[in-house]
Amino acid sequence: MSDASDPPRADEPPVPRTRRAAGESRRAVEPQDSGPHLQAHLRAARSELENQVAQAKADFEEANERIKERTGRDLILAILIALAIGVVLLGSLLFVKWAFVVFALAAALLAVFEFGRALRTSGRRVDVVPQLVAATVVVVSAYFVSSWLLWVVLFVALAFVVVWRLVAQMAAHDGRVYSAVIGDVVIAAFLQLYVAFLAALCVVLLSQERGEWWVLAFIIVAVASDTGAYVAGISFGKHPMAPRISPKKTWEGFAGATLAAILAGVLVGLFMLGLPWWLGAVFGIVILGTATAGDLGESMIKRDLGIKDMSSWLPGHGGVLDRLDSILLSAVGALALYYFFTPLVAS
Template identity: 40%
Template sequence: MSEDAPPVENNASGDAGQAPGEVVGPPLGAAVASAARAGRAGRNLPAAIGVGVGLAALVLVTLFTSKIAFAAVIAAAMGVGIWELVRAIRPVEARPPMIPLVVGGVGTIAITYVSGPEALLLGLLLTVVAVVIWRIPDGPVGFQRDVTAAVLVATYVPFLGGFAVLLEVADDGVMRIIAFIATVACSDIGGYAAGVLAGRHPMAPTVSPKKSWEGMAGSLIACAIGGAAFLELGFDNGAWWEGVIYGLAIAVAATLGDLTESMIKRDLGVKDMSSLLPGHGGLMDRLDSLLFAAPVAYLLLTAFAPPA
C-alpha cells in the first residue's frame, strides 16, 4: 500500500484494542516500506531512477544511431513541454491556445533540422502568427494576456530547445551534444555536492530555498573542469582555456534556467509542471537547465570549435 493510500475502516473482527468503526492508517510495515522507497524530497526513488535510466537510454541510443531520430526525440520533448506549461498556466486564467503552440513548436524543430538557424527564428515567428490568428475568434477579452503567455511558451520551450538541434546537425554533432548535456550535468552534480557539503548562504531563498552560493561555486568549478576537458580532448580546434569559459557560461545559464522555472512554478502555485514522469514530476522539470544552456552551448561551441 502506498503512503498516499486512504485510511481504512475496521470491522467488528478487527485487531484487539480497536473498536469497530475506528479509523486507522496503513499498516506500519507498509508505511515503513513506502517511506524507504521515497527520496528525501518525498519522491519515489526507485521510480525516479528507472525513469532517469530510461530517458538517458532513449537519448543515447537515438543520438548514436540516427540524427533524424534524435531530432524527433527533441521535437517530442518540446511538444510535451509546451503541453505541460500551457496546462500549468491555465489555472491562473491565461489561455494560451494549445494546438497552434504544439504544432508550431514541433514544426519549429523540424524546419530547424532541415534549414538551420534562420529557420529557428522563422519557426518562432510563424508560431506567434498562428497563435494570434487562432485566438482572434474568441474575442478581445483577455486577448493580450493570452497572446503574451503564448509568446512566452513559444520562446521558452521550442525556440530555446531548437538550439540543441543546431548543435546536433553539425558533422561532429554527437560530440557537441555530449559536451552540452554532460557539462550541464557537471553543473547539477557540482552544485549538489557543494551545496550538501558546504551550503550555508542561500542564493535566492524566496525562489529556490535549497540553492546556495556554495553550491553555485561547486557548479562553476565542476563545469570549468568539464568544459576544459571537452574542448581540449573532444574537438581538434578547441583549447582548454576556451573550455573553461564555456564551462563557466554553461554553469551560469543552467542555474538561471533552474531558478527561472522555480520562479514560474512558485508564481503558478505548483510543485511540478506535471506528474508525467514518476519520481521526477514533469518533463519540463528536467529540461529547465538544458533549455537555458542550449543557446549558450551552441554560440560558444561554434565560436571556439567551429564546425568543419
C-alpha cells in the same frame, strides 16, 4: 597394494584387530559427518550475507528518506529514470543522428503541453493544440532549413498562435478584460519562444558538422552542474542563494555546481570537442551560467503559478520541463560557443 583384509606380512608387526576396526569406523563416520557440518557452515554464511544485505538496504532507505524529506524527491526513482533517459539520449546521438530530432520534438511537445496545462490551471487561456502544431513545425524545421529561414518559420509560428488566441477570444464573447486578453497573447508567444524556439536551437546545433558531439557535451556539462549542485547542497548547503525564487538552492550547492561544470567542461572539451583545456573550462563556465539562469527562471515561473512542479510525469524529477529548464537555455550558450570556438580550433 594390499587390501585391508589381507594378512600382515612377516616383516610387519600385526595390527590389533580392535585398532583396525576403530580406524575403519572413523573413516566410515567422517564422510557422513562432513555433510551436516558443511551445510551448517553454508547456512551460517548465507544468514550473515542476508543480514548484511538487509542492513545495507535499511541504511540506504534511511538515507533516501532523509534526502526525500529535505528535497521532496525520491532518489531511487530519480536515478532510474535519469539512466533510462540517458540511454535513449546516447543512442539517438551516437548511432542515428536524426533520431535525436524525434527525441527533442517529443520532449518539447510534452513540455509545451504540461506548461500550457499549468497556465490554464492558473486561469490563463492557452490553446494547447495550436501550440503543439506550431512547436512541431519550429523544432522539425530547425534540422532541415537554413538558419535565416528558421527565423521566418518562427515568425509565422508566433503569428499563428497569437492570431488564434485573438480569434478564439473574440468568438468566446465572455467579457474577458483587456489586460487579461493581452496577457494571454503574450503567454501564447512566450510558450513558443521559451520551449519550441530554444529546443529548435538545440536541433540547429545538432545539424552542424560534429554537432551531435556538441549537443552531448553541453548536456553532460549541464547535468554535471545540476548533480554537483544537488550533492553539495544536500551535504553542505546552509546559505540560501535565492530564497524568494528557490529556497532550497544554496551558495554551497552553487560552488559544487561550479566545480562539477568546469571539470566536465575540461574533460568533454579535451576528449569530445578537440578543444584546449582552457577553452573547455570556458565552455563549462558558460554552460554553468546558462544552466543556472534557466533553472532559476523556471523556478520563478513556478513560484508565480503557485506550483512545485510542472507535472508529476517523471517521478523523482517532477515534469519534463523541470528537467529541461537548464538544458533549453544552455542550447543558446552552446550554439554561440560552437560558432565562436570552431574557427579558433580550425586555425
